[in-house]
Amino acid sequence: MTPSFPIQRTCPFAPPEEYGRMREQAPLVRASLPGGDVWLVTRHAEAQQVLVGTGISTNPATPGHPNGLLSPEPPTPEQLEAAERFRVGQFIDLDPPEHTRFRRMLIPEFSVRRVRDMRPGIQEATDRLIDDMLAAGDEADLVEAFGLALPSLVICQLLGVPYADREFFQSRTRMLVSSAGDPEKGYRAAMQIREFLDALVTEVAKNPQDDLIGRLVTAGEATHDELVGMAFLLLVAGHETTANMIPLSVLTLLRNPGQLARLREDPDRWPLAVDELLRYHSIVDWVAFDRVATEDQEIGGQPVRKGEAILVLGASANRDERAFERPDEFDVERGARNHVAFGYGVHQCLGQNLARAEVEIACRTLFERVPTLRVPVRDEELPFKYDGVIFGLHALPVTW
Ligand code: HEM
Numbered sequence: 001m002t003p004s005f006p007i008q009r010t011c012p013f014a015p016p017e018e019y020g021r022m023r024e025q026a027p028l029v030r031a032s033l034p035g036g037d038v039w040l041v042t043r044h045a046e047a048q049q050v051l052v053g054t055g056i057s058t059n060p061a062t063p064g065h066p067n068g069l070l071s072p073e074p075p076t077p078e079q080l081e082a083a084e085r086f087r088v089g090q091f092i093d094l095d096p097p098e099h100t101r102f103r104r105m106l107i108p109e110f111s112v113r114r115v116r117d118m119r120p121g122i123q124e125a126t127d128r129l130i131d132d133m134l135a136a137g138d139e140a141d142l143v144e145a146f147g148l149a150l151p152s153l154v155i156c157q158l159l160g161v162p163y164a165d166r167e168f169f170q171s172r173t174r175m176l177v178s179s180a181g182d183p184e185k186g187y188r189a190a191m192q193i194r195e196f197l198d199a200l201v202t203e204v205a206k207n208p209q210d211d212l213i214g215r216l217v218t219a220g221e222a223t224h225d226e227l228v229g230m231a232f233l234l235l236v237a238g239h240e241t242t243a244n245m246i247p248l249s250v251l252t253l254l255r256n257p258g259q260l261a262r263l264r265e266d267p268d269r270w271p272l273a274v275d276e277l278l279r280y281h282s283i284v285d286w287v288a289f290d291r292v293a294t295e296d297q298e299i300g301g302q303p304v305r306k307g308e309a310i311l312v313l314g315a316s317a318n319r320d321e322r323a324f325e326r327p328d329e330f331d332v333e334r335g336a337r338n339h340v341a342f343g344y345g346v347h348q349c350l351g352q353n354l355a356r357a358e359v360e361i362a363c364r365t366l367f368e369r370v371p372t373l374r375v376p377v378r379d380e381e382l383p384f385k386y387d388g389v390i391f392g393l394h395a396l397p398v399t400w
Pocket residue numbers: 051058091092093103233234235237238239241242245283284288289290340341342343344346347348349350351352354355
């Protein structure tokens with residue numbers, strides 16, 4: 001029988017059990033979405049093959065794309081119109097060569113050197129959030145006090161949002177992230193952020209400085225609306241992901257004191273640990289990995305026809321015993337950079353260096369400055385986002 005998809009996680013530290021069974025069965029497994037059937041890619045090698053993207057499209061407008069199958073009803077004209085308004089500059093949904101034009105403009109902005117230059121700003125924002133948290137008492141919700149705030153501050157820094165506007169920007173990004181189950185609220189927040197970014201790009205165009213939007217305006221390779229769309233994509237792609245990853249990482253390290261002790265002994269191990277946290281949790285799983293075949297082909301010995309929908313199960317690929325030894329073990333010294341938590345191929349996460357820096361600085365500084373940090377409740381009592389699109393925690397109570 002064809003299993004129904006999506007399948008929810010039941011354990012916060014593992015993908016759905018069914019993934020393991022499907023991975024054993026075949027590299028590609030047929031499953032049914034509410035609106036039709038899809039190929040699920042279960043293994044690491046085939047995940048990379050699909051994400052490289054030859055004869056495969058990520059564009060939701062391509063016939064057969066899984067985006068149209070996630071709900072039983074086809075999208076309403078209003079939904080299509082809303083999607084259209086947000087499409088310009090959203091290069092995550094474009095295939096080469098259109099995709100390449102946008103990506104090329106942004107690659108220098110996320111280079112190792114640029115991210116190194118951003119580190120003092122990330123450190124300062126982290127320290128300020130910890131100061132506020134400590135000043136407010138001896139307990140906090142780490143999601144509220146830290147996880148949501150830091151990525152938003154970093155994106156403000158990246159986009160050059162003026163200090164006076166940061167509170168507005170923060171509150172709307174928070175609203176956007178917490179809008180699961182309330183699409184109206186999410187849409188309202190998204191529209192307000194779009195309007196804000198629209199005004200920001202207009203302002204920057206009058207007097208461009210040497211910052212991300214200023215450089216893009218000066219280069220003159222994108223229209224005003226494309227620039228607004230690109231800035232919006234950076235926010236959407238970079239906020240919720242990192243915001244979920246930070247509290248989840250803190251919890252995982254507190255629950256694995258031996259591993260945390262190794263990081264305390266030798267802080268140079270942090271970069272490896274961050275990649276292991278990314279692999280272990282695979283918080284995006286299949287969400288960004290919606291694809292459709294644009295020509296007949298064979299993947300992992302399985303014929304896939306033009307127009308057939310494909311979802312890559314990132315969380316399954318990252319636990320594939322063919323690619324990782326002891327894949328279910330959390331091991332901060334594993335050093336497995338070949339995980340697909342940031343994807344692979346042409347769409348591989350553009351912000352990955354920045355994301356790594358944020359998770360590392362946030363976690364390392366928290367454990368250094370608050371050495372007695374602990375979670376006073378059991379995992380069963382924690383509100384994990386089993387129903388969310390991206391995995392994480394709704395709240396993480398901590399004390400020290
Ligand atoms: C822990 C944090 C993050 C995770 C797990 C993550 C994950 C991903 C994944 C899986 C993709 C690939 C999507 C695909 O194949 O279609 C992606 C793409 C992307 N990410 Fe990230 N991301 C993170 C943080 C960030 C940050 C901080 C930024 C920038 C501020 C960012 C910007 C982007 C952009 C622009 C793309 C689209 C790239 C393209 O289509 O060429 N991400 N991300």
